[in-house]
Amino acid sequence: MNFTFCHNNFNVLDLEKSLEFYEKALGLKEARRKVADDGSFILVYLSDGKTNHTLELTWLRDWDRPYNLGDNEFHLALEVDDFDKAYEHHKEMGCICFENKAMGIYFINDPDNYWIEILPANRG
Template structure:
């Protein structure tokens, strides 16, 4: 029996703002949206063009306070060929990416950027 990763879910305070962030920052596309007004929540599934893995954004309509992130160092990760160009793009968009970094003793291989809800996304050199 084999298992395949299909999606990960994060809860967002403002669905449109979060969708726009992932579209602008990473070129994700909305694959589908499921609205459940009687239950006061909406699910939006985004994916990279040509990709299968989805990011599920869950928006609870009656939520007004930001979600608590906890004290673990969790994050999403995306890969890109030209890390430096990606970093410049995110700076130009005003998204405030963290500095380029590498593991100890290694050249720069990644940086982090926070989405509108504070979730970290690691941008990694492919």
């Protein structure tokens, strides 16, 4: 029996704001979308265009408050080929929420406060 990663899910309050963030911050683009027949939810799968792994953003029509992320100890991690350029880009966006200079990494947060770890290439 062999398992392979398929996707991760983040529930989002404002789908359009999240789509804009993920494209601007990480270059992730919509790969596919599923809209419930009754309009109660929308699933959007974002791709990096290189791997099969996707990030599923789930928007729920009847959800009206920020998601409780607890201690927010879970996160996604992405490698980047030009770490310094990415850092400056995210600094300009104002989305860096934590830095660990000793480890050579930092985290950004999305509009719903999910954390994304940014690593230099070949450190993942």
